[in-house]
Amino acid sequence: MLNLKDNIFTIFIMLGQNCNLNCKYCMQHTLINTIQDKSVINDEIFDFVMHHADKQSQPIDIRFYGGEPLLYFNDIKDIVFKLKEANVSFSIISNGKLLSKNIVEFFNNNKFTSCAISWDGKNVLETRHYDVFKQKEDLLLQIKNLNVDGVISAYNSLDDYIEALLPYQEKYFKLNQKIFPFFNEIIMDAGACFSDLTDFNYEKVEEQAKNIIDNFLIATTKINEELTVKDKMYMLLLTMLCQQINNDNKNYTNSYCANGIHVLNLDLEGNLYQCHNNWIKIGSIYDDYDTYMSKAKKLDNMAAKNFVDSNCKNCSVLSLCKGGCPLVSSKIRQSTNFCKIRQTLFEPIINFINDALSVHGDFNKLKGKY
Template sequence: MEKLTIYLGSRCNLSCAYCHRVADAKEPSISEGLLRYIRKKKNLSIRFIGGEPTLYMDEIQKVVDAAPGATFSITTNGVLFGKYRSYFLNHHFHVCLSFDGSHESLRGFDPFQKVLDYPWVAVSCTLYHGNTDFTQILKSFAVKEKIIGRSLSFFPHIMHVTSKENEAYALNREDYRNIVRQWEDCVTELVEGYEKYGIINDRYMGLFWGLYQREQAKYRFGETYCVNHRVKKCDASGRFFTCLYLRNQALPEASPIGRQKRIMEAKFPRCWHCLVYPYCGGACIKSRQHELECYFYKRLYTWWIAFSKQHRKAIDELGGVI
């Protein structure tokens, strides 16, 4: 299945201080060229992002109408989720809600204030300086589970320093050390608990999945997490990019990996022979702290490679559960 991520635009009804998107002076609408591209695809998975994508529902509907056989997902802050719930349900959208779990939220909105009656929900949790304590985050998740009446899996991603505006929330080396240690501890508890007792701790499955899916990725040099042989990323006009949040390096539709490979060769030649590149895809190639992110991924995935060899059977069984 081919995966396409569409960046609809930069408008947002919240203002998270750590956000790494850069706004366009003029935002494009969904182009006829992009709709033609989508109509040609027979087996497509489409993900909508922003800004806040629910502010672009007219554009989303154009894409959905053009791809009746596709699967859809959306990453949203949840402010307008109730308004569009029925539409998402009717079109089988997988909805990823943003919730960081910090005791002092920078988002200004809590998407988990009442019973959540929706079958396909994930949670995106951003780790930034000041929000790296897994115990605190998991406590927050546990509180929300009692309110919404369902379990939540902790699926974190790290914030990326892309400007002076968000560098105050940059993760430092000590933050990364702590994140790796906690990640290792949680996944070890999950896997060894499953081996001993056959019990799956759902709370840690997001952390496990974050490692397991990268193991399956097998990125080749020139591919990144954002753009690879499975995933392409474009804006509403149908232009393809290395990164949708910055959109300052365009890629040709026909051979995006070839162009991206030349970019990687020029900027990060050491990635070519790195043991963990097949897992991390070169980290965030737009981050102003690429060296620190590289340090983080090397530590995390080097541990995972050794750990997975020792627990292969359990890991594959858990991977099959998701």
């Protein structure tokens, strides 16, 4: 059985490719050509996971992935039951359409450290054709470790997204005495995107980046007792971005997303893949170490080229963009606004954070007038 020597942070459990939505920007539309038949769980994947979990100082994040993972809820329950005593935690990325009371209770009672639900703000029907907060609000607010993932597109600007999330954050805070993390990823066109999704108003994007900074600065003038939920949202967002900037970019010259090396993509039969979005098989749990790693590192070099063989290494927003997803081809990058939207949104934020660090040394100490 494959015995990996590197630390394993995350194992995506690739349950299957079926989905009950048809999101306009889904990368899998072009990266997956054939829907595979449903697999029967190979019990030896549990031995593989537990072997590597025993070697880690921190629990491995077992992340359930699809398609839509809740279509495979019976498999999820089986896997959690088999692994719940191992050195692992669980997480899931779902569109939430199949959420039920029983599923929420299952998440809350079984070491799920993150239940990420996809939602794109007030114009979500334009991008996902389904509004999970409108349909499932009560259930979402009951998830102890809720996380909301949004895609930034022409229909969903970052500051507008925060405003759209605010009423749900306020209700969640009232119930749970905390706000839920929210993650915003700029749309990545792998060849399937509709042009209206990337028809950005760049002046608005830049203005909203500055609004984010202004709102953060307002929050820093307050003491904890005065902070509103909105203040907490801006502080959380800027703190997350600061942490990303502080990450050593040298790490990304070796591995952007670490897929195949520190992040494994494992199906129910025991096959291992380059990425959880493209299902390109690079080995299995039965490979020897050298054979598997040679394939994984060869494909991982796609990311390193963004830093060595292109203009990325000199880009002003590299510390947040990290060269972008290696699945987005050079041809698509050159024919779309892939770089422009990232530079417009990230540059004001990066400049602000770097200035704050130069003045205060520690971003977390920024208080009062900047």
